[in-house]
Amino acid sequence: MNSTANSSLGNTFILKTIKEKSLTVQVLVGILLYVNGLMIFTFLKKETFRDTRYILFAQTLFVDSALMLFADLTLVGSAYELFIHIISCYIFCTVMGLLSICSPVTLVAMCLERYVAICLPLRHASISSPKNTINGLLIIWGVSSVIPLFIFIVSFTYTPPNAMNSYVVCSNDVMLTVKWLAEMRATSQQLLFVIMLCTVGSTYIKIMVAAKSASAENKKSTYKxxxxxxxxxxxxxxxxxxxxxxxxxxxxLKVDVMLFINVKFSNFMLFWIFPRCLSPLVYGLRDKKFYNALKYYAFCGIYVCKKHKIKDSKTIRGAVSIAIY
Incomplete structure (x- = not known):
C-alpha cells in the first residue's frame, strides 16, 4: 500500500517537474521568436536588404523561427500528453524534419556566399544575381525535402489501415516504428552532416588563405x-x-528518471534553442547596416522622429544615427 502511494507521489512530482520546465522554456522561446520576428520585419521593410547575403539570412531567421515553434509544440504536447490524429502527426513531423535539415543547409549556403564575396569578388555580382539566388533557394528546399518526404511515404505505407484513425502524442518516434527506416534516417543525416561540415571547413581554409594575402585595407573585412x-x-x-x-x-533513462528529464531539457535548450540564437548574433547584431535598421524599428522609429523633430519618418538615415549615437 505504501509502495503504491509512494509511486503515485513520485509520478505526480515527475509530471509537475516536466510541466514546470516546459513552461520555463516558453519564456525563452517567446523572446527569441519576438527578436527573430522583428528582424524579419526589418528585412521586409528595407529594399536595401534584397541581396543574396540578406535573403539567405532572412531565410535562416524564418526557418529557425518555424523550427523553434514546431519543436516547442512537440515539447509541450509530450509534457501535457496532448493527442492528435496520426496523419496530422505525420505531416507535422515531416515539416519539422524538412526545417531541421533546411536550417544547416542554408548555413552552408551562407558560408559559400561569403567565400565568393571574399575570394572571388569580381564574380560575386554575377554569381549572386537575383536569378541564381532564387535557384539557390529552390535547391536548398529541394535537398532538404528528400529525406523527410521519403520517411513520410514509407511510414504511411507501413502504417496498418486500422491505425489510420488513431490518436497519438506526436513525436518523431511515431513515424520511425520500422527499424530499418530509423537507421536509414540516422545514417543519411549523419552523412549529410559530414558533407556540410567538410564544405564549411574547406570554405574556412580558403578564406583564411585569402585573409593572409589580402591588402591592409581588405584585411578587416576578410577577417570579419x-x-x-x-x-x-x-x-x-x-x-x-x-x-x-x-x-x-x-x-x-536507464540510470534515473529525474536525470533523464534534466538531461532531455538541457539537450533541448543547448541543441535546439541555442543554435537558433546565433543567427541574430551573426548578422543581426554584427552587421552594422542591419543593426542600425533593426534598432530603428525596435524603438518604433516614430518615437525617435517625433523626439528629434524629423519630419520625414520614412527616411531612416537621420533617425537611425540619432538613435545609436
Missing part, C-alpha cells in the same frame, strides 16, 4: 568574413548534435 564562417560552423555543429541526443536520453 572569416569570423562569420567560424560562427556558422559552430552553429552547424550545435544544431546537428541533435542527432546524438536520443542516444544520450536512452542512457540517462
Amino acid at each position: 568574413g572569416l569570423r562569420t564562417v567560424i560562427l556558422h560552423g559552430l552553429q552547424l555543429i550545435l544544431g546537428m548534435m541533435q542527432l546524438i541526443t536520443p542516444y544520450i536520453d536512452i542512457l540517462t
Whole structure:
C-alpha cells in the first residue's frame, strides 16, 4: 500500500517537474521568436536588404523561427500528453524534419556566399544575381525535402489501415516504428552532416588563405568574413548534435528518471534553442547596416522622429544615427 502511494507521489512530482520546465522554456522561446520576428520585419521593410547575403539570412531567421515553434509544440504536447490524429502527426513531423535539415543547409549556403564575396569578388555580382539566388533557394528546399518526404511515404505505407484513425502524442518516434527506416534516417543525416561540415571547413581554409594575402585595407573585412564562417560552423555543429541526443536520453533513462528529464531539457535548450540564437548574433547584431535598421524599428522609429523633430519618418538615415549615437 505504501509502495503504491509512494509511486503515485513520485509520478505526480515527475509530471509537475516536466510541466514546470516546459513552461520555463516558453519564456525563452517567446523572446527569441519576438527578436527573430522583428528582424524579419526589418528585412521586409528595407529594399536595401534584397541581396543574396540578406535573403539567405532572412531565410535562416524564418526557418529557425518555424523550427523553434514546431519543436516547442512537440515539447509541450509530450509534457501535457496532448493527442492528435496520426496523419496530422505525420505531416507535422515531416515539416519539422524538412526545417531541421533546411536550417544547416542554408548555413552552408551562407558560408559559400561569403567565400565568393571574399575570394572571388569580381564574380560575386554575377554569381549572386537575383536569378541564381532564387535557384539557390529552390535547391536548398529541394535537398532538404528528400529525406523527410521519403520517411513520410514509407511510414504511411507501413502504417496498418486500422491505425489510420488513431490518436497519438506526436513525436518523431511515431513515424520511425520500422527499424530499418530509423537507421536509414540516422545514417543519411549523419552523412549529410559530414558533407556540410567538410564544405564549411574547406570554405574556412580558403578564406583564411585569402585573409593572409589580402591588402591592409581588405584585411578587416576578410577577417570579419572569416569570423562569420567560424560562427556558422559552430552553429552547424550545435544544431546537428541533435542527432546524438536520443542516444544520450536512452542512457540517462536507464540510470534515473529525474536525470533523464534534466538531461532531455538541457539537450533541448543547448541543441535546439541555442543554435537558433546565433543567427541574430551573426548578422543581426554584427552587421552594422542591419543593426542600425533593426534598432530603428525596435524603438518604433516614430518615437525617435517625433523626439528629434524629423519630419520625414520614412527616411531612416537621420533617425537611425540619432538613435545609436
